Amino acid sequence: MVILGIETSCDETAASVVRDGKEILSNAIASSVEMHAKTGGIIPEQAAREQVRSIIPVISEATVNSKYEIKNIDAIAVTCGPGLIGSLLVGVETARTLAWVWNKPIVPVNHLLGHIYANWLQTPPILPAIALVVSGGHTDIVLLKDRKEIEWIGGTRDDAAGETFDKAARLLELGYPGGPAISAAAEKFQTTNPKTQIKLPRPLLYDKTFDFSFSGLKTAVLREVNHLKEINQFNSETTNQVAHEVQEAITDVLVIKTLKAVREYCVNTVLVSGGVAANSRLREKFALEIENWKLEIDLRVPPPHLCTDNADMVAAAAEFNYHPIPWQEVTTNPGLQIAEAV
Ligand code: KG4
Numbered sequence: 553m554v555i556l557g558i559e560t561s562c563d564e565t566a567a568s569v570v571r572d573g574k575e576i577l578s579n580a581i582a583s584s585v586e587m588h589a590k591t592g593g594i595i596p597e598q599a600a601r602e603q604v605r606s607i608i609p610v611i612s613e614a615t616v617n618s619k620y621e622i623k624n625i626d627a628i629a630v631t632c633g634p635g636l637i638g639s640l641l642v643g644v645e646t647a648r649t650l651a652w653v654w655n656k657p658i659v660p661v662n663h664l665l666g667h668i669y670a671n672w673l674q675t676p677p678i679l680p681a682i683a684l685v686v687s688g689g690h691t692d693i694v695l696l697k698d699r700k701e702i703e704w705i706g707g708t709r710d711d712a713a714g715e716t717f718d719k720a721a722r723l724l725e726l727g728y729p730g731g732p733a734i735s736a737a738a739e740k741f742q743t744t745n746p747k748t749q750i751k752l753p754r755p756l757l758y759d760k761t762f763d764f765s766f767s768g769l770k771t772a773v774l775r776e777v778n779h780l781k782e783i784n785q786f787n788s789e790t791t792n793q794v795a796h797e798v799q800e801a802i803t804d805v806l807v808i809k810t811l812k813a814v815r816e817y818c819v820n821t822v823l824v825s826g827g828v829a830a831n832s833r834l835r836e837k838f839a840l841e842i843e844n845w846k847l848e849i850d851l852r853v854p855p856p857h858l859c860t861d862n863a864d865m866v867a868a869a870a871e872f873n874y875h876p877i878p879w880q881e882v883t884t885n886p887g888l889q890i891a892e893a894v
């Protein structure tokens with residue numbers, strides 16, 4: 553099948569044409585991240601206005617570049633949730649309208665499932681698998697028994713991993729989005745002085761559940777920053793040092809908990825996805841620990857541009873979970889959970 557995917561859950565407006573859920577024929581993306589960088593975070597109202605501005609040009613670009621005539625596109629897939637209500641509405645209303653005008657089937661897609669299905673592009677993995685989804689608003693571990701049966705086995709009790717990167721970056725005055733900013737600062741620290749005295753907590757690391765909790769880590773960063781300011785030592789060197797430790801703390805917990813789940817559920821595949829999966833230290837640590845634990849498993853992490861929000865993953869998720877519904881019934885669901893049907 554050839555599917556046009558549409559993704560507008562947050563601050564990216566994306567459209568892609570994907571064949572058989574594996575082959576990306578074209579994609580286009582517009583991001584309002586630069587605008588949000590000026591305010592240090594996303595203002596939902598402004599994100600939605602930018603979605604309105606970008607949606608038609610982005611879909612036009614993707615469809616024209618695919619070299620497929622509209623009549624040869626088999627279906628439209630659109631993110632219905634979770635996400636920001638204003639942003640989601642733009643994608644969903646556009647998809648509904650196009651489905652009606654072009655007379656195409658429409659498939660609603662759970663954004664979090666979309667992140668997981670970024671791992672299907674090119675070569676589909678073998679199930680069962682443990683999947684870690686780490687985005688700006690979500691941190692979840694699920695067991696994919698097969699494509700139809702997904703069991704949630706753990707998640708964050710408070711802040712998501714991406715949100716923690718973003719909040720720590722704000723405290724360290726490194727700008728938005730926080731993940732790439734923390735990563736860049738951490739890299740500078742490693743190259744100058746690989747010894748750190750700053751130690752941050754690894755919340756719930758030895759806890760028996762597969763849950764996470766990052767709010768204490770955020771408070772610890774705040775305390776460290778305040779302390780550095782008090783002693784007049786808040787400078788680029790200490791900032792890089794804290795950034796390094798934040799990244800180590802978050803990635804330690806994510807990797808260890810996920811691999812514990814892999815061992816407990818005896819699976820041979822681990823799928824990592826979502827914006828935080830673009831983090832190179834996380835990718836490196838997964839590979840290292842899999843070797844240390846002597847696990848013979850297939851580790852899948854999409855290339856960085858398919859970890860952050862994109863429409864390729866939405867088209868792939870729709871291809872492998874093909875349940876079109878009448879366009880009149882497609883609605884937004886900002887609070888949709890990972891294992892919940894759309
Ligand atoms: O999946 P995503 O693009 O959007 C949501 O669905 O939320 O994830 C965005 C999150 C942000 O919190 C951002 O800081 C984080 O992913 N992120 C990263 C990196 N790139 C993006 N976190 C750590 N390292 C990165 N390189």
Ligand code: ZN
Nearest residue numbers: 687827860861
């Ligand atoms: Zn996302």
